[in-house]
Amino acid sequence: MTDSLFTQPQLQDRYRKTTDPVLQLEKINVTFDSFCALTDLSLSIGVGELRCVIGPNGAGKTTLMDIITGKTRPDSGKLTYDQNIDLTGMSPVEISRAGIGRKFQKPTVFEALSVMENLEIAQKMDKSVWTSLRAKLNGEQRDRIDExxxxxxxxxxxxxxxxxLSHGQKQFLExxxxLVQEPHLLLLDEPAAGLTDAETEYIAELFRALAGKHSLMVVEHDMGFVESIADYVTVLHQGQVLAEGSLRQVQANEQVINVYLGR
Known part of the structure; x- marks a missing residue:
C-alpha cells in the first residue's frame, strides 16, 4: 500500500523471537453432554505473537475462545495467563480486566450511541453506560480515543x-x-468476514502493526487473509491440535489437507 500508516521497522517487529508465553493451555477438556468439544488440548501463545487458528466447522475454535474468556469452564486442564494468573476460576469480567479482550464474529456495538460514545464507555467498563457517558474524559483518555x-x-x-455505519466500519469500531482498553491479548473471531477487499487489506496491515505491542489470536477461514498476517498457525480438528507451524508447513501437512484444506 502506498499510504501505509506503519513503517517497515514496525512491520518487522512481529518477527522477533520470544520465549515468554502470554497464554498457556495444558490438557484442556470440555464436554457438552456426551460431545467432546475439546480433548487434551494444549497450546502456547508467545508475548507479542500473532497466532492464527484455523480448522473445519466443529473443530473447537469457538469453544477455545470461550474457555479463555471464562464463558465456558473446562472440565479439566489448566489455563495460565501472563505466566502466573490461573484463568480457570475467574469470571469473564475479571478476565477482561486482567487484559484479555475478545471480538466476536458479529459486531457488537451500542448502535443507538455514537462512535465516540462507544469508545468512551469502553474506557470506563467499571461504570454503567449512562454514568460513563456523564463522566468527563481526561486529556490522556481523549488523546487515546483520537488515536x-x-x-x-x-x-x-x-x-x-x-x-x-457499514458492516466493515462496525468491525473496525469493535x-x-x-484497543482503548489496552488489552495484552486480543482474541479476534473472523475479523475479515464481510469486509471489502480494501478493508481486508487494511485490517491485515493493522494487525501486523499491533503484533509486538499486543498478542493476537485470530480465528479465520479466509486463507488469503491468514497468509497475509500469520506468524504461526494452529490447526484444530475434533477438539485437538492437529498441526502447528508456519502456514506453508501446515498447508503441506497431509492430515491437514485431508481434513480441512482439501475439502
Whole structure:
C-alpha cells in the first residue's frame, strides 16, 4: 500500500523471537453432554505473537475462545495467563480486566450511541453506560480515543450513530473498543468476514502493526487473509491440535489437507 500508516521497522517487529508465553493451555477438556468439544488440548501463545487458528466447522475454535474468556469452564486442564494468573476460576469480567479482550464474529456495538460514545464507555467498563457517558474524559483518555479513531479510519464518523455505519466500519469500531482498553491479548473471531477487499487489506496491515505491542489470536477461514498476517498457525480438528507451524508447513501437512484444506 502506498499510504501505509506503519513503517517497515514496525512491520518487522512481529518477527522477533520470544520465549515468554502470554497464554498457556495444558490438557484442556470440555464436554457438552456426551460431545467432546475439546480433548487434551494444549497450546502456547508467545508475548507479542500473532497466532492464527484455523480448522473445519466443529473443530473447537469457538469453544477455545470461550474457555479463555471464562464463558465456558473446562472440565479439566489448566489455563495460565501472563505466566502466573490461573484463568480457570475467574469470571469473564475479571478476565477482561486482567487484559484479555475478545471480538466476536458479529459486531457488537451500542448502535443507538455514537462512535465516540462507544469508545468512551469502553474506557470506563467499571461504570454503567449512562454514568460513563456523564463522566468527563481526561486529556490522556481523549488523546487515546483520537488515536484509535484515526488508526481505524473513523475520525470523520466520531459523532455518527454506530447503527448507521457499514458492516466493515462496525468491525473496525469493535476492534477500537478493544484497543482503548489496552488489552495484552486480543482474541479476534473472523475479523475479515464481510469486509471489502480494501478493508481486508487494511485490517491485515493493522494487525501486523499491533503484533509486538499486543498478542493476537485470530480465528479465520479466509486463507488469503491468514497468509497475509500469520506468524504461526494452529490447526484444530475434533477438539485437538492437529498441526502447528508456519502456514506453508501446515498447508503441506497431509492430515491437514485431508481434513480441512482439501475439502
Amino acid at each position: 484509535v479513531l484515526q488508526q481505524l479510519r473513523l475520525t470523520e464518523y466520531r459523532h455518527h450513530p454506530s447503527g448507521l 476492534i477500537g473498543i478493544l
